[in-house]
Amino acid sequence: MKAVLCTHPGTPDDLTMADLPDPVAGPGEAVVRVAAAALNFFDLLIIAGKYQFKPAYPFSPGAEFAGTVESIGPDVTEVAVGDRVMGYSGWGAAREKLAIKAGKLSKIPAALDFDRAAGLGVTYGTSYYGLKNRGALKHGETLVVLGASGGVGLAAVELGKIMGARVIACASSDDKLAFARQHGADEGVNYARDDLREALRKLGGERGIDVVYDPIGDRYAEPALRSLAWEGRYLVVGFAAGEIPKLPLNLVLLKSCDVRGVFVGAWMDRAPDERRANTADLIRWCAEGKLSAHVHARYPLAGVAPALKEIAARKVMGKVVLAP
Secondary structure (H helix, E strand, O other): OEEEEEOOOOOHHHOEEEEOOOOOOOOOEEEEEEEEEEEOHHHHHHHOOOOOOOOOOOEOOOOEEEEEEEEEOOOOOOOOOOOEEEEEOOOOOOEOEEEEEHHHEEEOOOOOOHHHHHOHHHHHHHHHHHHHHHOOOOOOOEEEEEOOOOHHHHHHHHHHHHOOOEEEEEEOOHHHHHHHHHOOOOEEEEOOOOOHHHHHHHHHOOOOEEEEEEOOOHHHHHHHHHOEEEEEEEEEOOOOOOOOOOOOHHHHHHHOOEEEEOOHHHHHHHOHHHHHHHHHHHHHHHHOOOOOOOEEEEEEHHHHHHHHHHHHOOOOOOEEEEEO
16 A cells, blocks of 8 residues: 655655555454545644654654545454544554554544545544533633634634634634635634734623634734633644743733643543544534535645645645545
């Protein structure tokens, strides 16, 4: 089988294509023929050796995928050969076939295509875990989403609307804001042009913002934190804009607000039953057309470098997938 390999810390241009033996399903495992593998911003960090997870070399990037079960090992009851599935592997999905614990797979209906299913696990999984399990977002509350046109940002916009929130999308261009509005955002702030703190003060009104969903960090974090209402919740999702911010804790005290981490990768392993329940919601909503799982572009495996460069340049609206 063909696979994209990272053999040492580097950039997308350092990735190579290789021919590897087909994987064999061990006890409790299934081999999936990958139809689509979705890429994320953290793939850039993993191949650079700068992410929380540091897999042994060589490894394939790609944390989420969808495809068809080709074989199963002993003691597998969750899936059968021929099942259409999606899954989260952390890394290793940018290849034609993947062996993975069967318990990490979720069956998908015929109404959900592989490209969209591949992009559900990380972006929508992260955003749903963040808004539901960590943010306790309630119907009628106001949600601010930073980086609202990217993968997790767009997912947070759509899920926020499903959960009954008023959604304020924040992004770096009017085109990105228009895209977020097409997917349900009620208001928009261009933080490349407008003062984010002042804009959120006006839009939050006398009460302020109930929940901030922040996958970008950097200089946008503090003004977003200042916009929070009394007992608001600030969700730390990632740092796609570059710097890890240092938040003034006096603001947390004065607002009696919470700063909550959203580390979905660790939660998936710690709470498998909750993960399965959340994933079932996402699959159903996506199959029903309530979630777009928008695919920005589709590349072959050999196009992994330009695909990742698009993500690094923050040109992607939605998801990028590889099609082995």
